[in-house]
Amino acid sequence: MFEGFVKPLFKPVTYAASEFGRVFFMLMEVAYWTFRGPFKFNNLFKQMEFIGVKSLGIVIITGGFTGMVLALQTYYGFRRFSSEGLVGVTVALSVTRELGPVLTALMVTGRAGSAMAAELGSMRVTEQIDALTVMALSPVKYLIVPRVLASLFMVPILTIIADFVGIIGGYFVGVKLLGINEGIFVNKMVRYVDLDDIYNGLAKAAVFGVILGLISCYKGFYTKGGAEGVGKATTEAVVVSSVTILISDYLLTSLLF
């Protein structure tokens, strides 16, 4: 009776733990193959284009509107204390430290992570991954390393863009639409935003890049059960990546920065 009661409770825990273990093992494999030749940069560049260049539009839109709405919201708050000048700082700090990296990572997860999981998933169910193995090629090296590396590099790159566009968006709304004094807006921002704020955000973005690349690839790579399995893998890739990004964001922010 006791066992019957406890088992269902433990099952998700053991599942999560072993899942984490397998993802970690895959990370080790990726690290191993990253530094083993022969290096073919073709694939890496293709993935960088897919993850980076093709996500640019959505990242610009996300970053821009985030900065704009932040300016709008904080303006209504700060106006009560006649400190509208602080809108710029608030927007810049929120965007560089938090929203830039997190929203970029989430958007890339939604756009590229899901696509990676779907692609690898369909390669798994049509035995293309086995075909690579049979050809004496490591599927990890050939398929996963370029994807993980590409998202490791491109998420920070996109985050820079998102940060910048977000601040511009905040500036546009704050200064041009709401009429906050430009000098105060900019000077406060420049004074109170530190280089560390930007670089810590980028460091987080790099971690998010690895997380989303790795989890999406993992979910796709171990897809089971045909076309239905691919759909399931895609959904799980997005959900698990997003949740992991948000959790690790909190951990990183509280522990490291």
Place this chain on the structure above:
Amino acid sequence: MDDTTIRIVDLYKSFNGQKVLDGINLDVKRGKITVIIGKSGGGKSVLMKHLIGLLKPDSGEIWIDGTEITKLNERELNQVRMKFGMLFQEAALFDSMNVFENVAFPLREHTRLQQKEIKRTVEEKLKAVGLLAFTEKLPSELSGGMKKRVGLARALALDPDIVLFDEPTSALDPVISLTIEDLIKETQTRFQKTYVVISHDIAGMFRIADTVAMLNNGKIVAAGSPYEIKRNGQEAVKEFLKATKIPGFAGGEL
């Protein structure tokens, strides 16, 4: 070297307590077509995945040209895999590459050939499977039979000693099946490689097989030439052969 290229000794494998391979013993002769016949879900694919190291057995040995492969690590295994070519059930062509690139892929990854030589080799293989006119097509634009042919050209690209075929005629209509069977026979005759085919299509395979092995309940119940198998008195063999008889046709009488 003797004429046995693959020797399987007492191979056991179970998934979740269910025995799939229950003591397989089989020799595959060099330069011949060996067909492993069995029911769907009877462990044929599992057996084939063991041959190429995609699965590890619970116990038993697999010898490829005098090398025992079940204890090898991934790197050593890759050395052995270089001897193999494999045609997958769904051809497993890379979706992102066109026909030419699919066939050229093993050459690019494993040889230092110049582009010109690669082109020559690829065209030779594609000509052998009769698809020279389709080099620029993507896999999604090909029919099932054409995909199989490209898959065969890719499997042959590196001139492997052993070529594995996983259900080469499944999901194909009878006419196309026939051409694929002919193509297998034809290329084998031309290149004189060892072919291992797994299939449940007794009628088709008996036409091309040099040796037939019957897999039933995780064991090889009979092995020999198609003629010998047909004369085999075992219940399991008889039953299987009977199942393929179609009333009014001679197929089952082969």
Place this chain on the structure above:
Amino acid sequence: MSSEFKVGVLVLMAIVVLFYMSFRVGKYGTLTRSGYEVVVHLPDVAGLDIKSPVELAGVEIGAVHKLSLDEYRAKASLLIKDNVKIPTDSKLVIRSFGILGDKYLAIVPGQAKTFLKPGDEITNVVAVADYDQMFRNVQSAAENFSDVMGQFKGMIGDQEKSNLKESLQNIKVVSGEFKEMVTQNKTNVTRIVSNVAQASDKFGPLADKADAAFTGINSIVRGVEEGKGSLGLLVKDETLYNDARDTVASLKTISAEIEQGKGTLGKLVKDETLYTDAEATMKSIKEMTESMNKGQGTLGKLMKDDTLATEAEKTMKKVQRAADSVQEQVPITVLGTIFGILF
């Protein structure tokens, strides 16, 4: 276009943007964190923060780099730009942008020919009353001022109208000289003021009864009270302009006396019994204002004249300017106000 090209363009774009942002933000950031550090101990750094600016003559020359606790005092490390040399006898004041604005540190440069080296300490920290205290002082000063003004208003009668105008003219001159005097004796005044500030700190609890400033002014008031008759003469007689000069001279001596009385004042601060003296002083001030009140009838309508008002305003401005020159020490404003009233 190849993937390499597109990726390259994106990465380049991002690097340019990153450089731009780093450049804009990096003025006091980690990358360009150059400059030298000087240390200062402060009694209270509430409202100051890391990166609060350090200004000299209103120009930003650095920022607070570190704040820490050092034996019940706050220790602030300031990062000063390399090209700014600070004389060793410079003073440091905590100020704020506007009344509710952020605090910052101002450095008042000294005269020394030697300069602070990295790691040196600015020892001369000017204690500044915090805002609550300052507001209280200003309030009581303003109350006193309005009292006195009211009495002064009553003091002036019809006859004195034109004479007062003249005398105000004279006062202008006099206050100009007072200004001079203040600037000449700046250091002395500063010292007096800091003493007074100390005194006012000690008398904090009694603030509603006796503003510390009044203690310092006590003797001056008495002197003026005695010279009340002469003031009447001064107003009537043109030739008595010279007497005004004399008054200024005597004021000088008064302030010198205060200055000499520094020791006494120190004792005064400590001595409990002198509290009663302070009360007595308050009484005498009251007496004085009462006697001023008696002159009400004669000086009645004089205040209706516009020109007189503008003259008074100008005079006040003069006094204010004089006070401005010693503005760093807030209590002097109080002192200045009272001087203004006296003239």
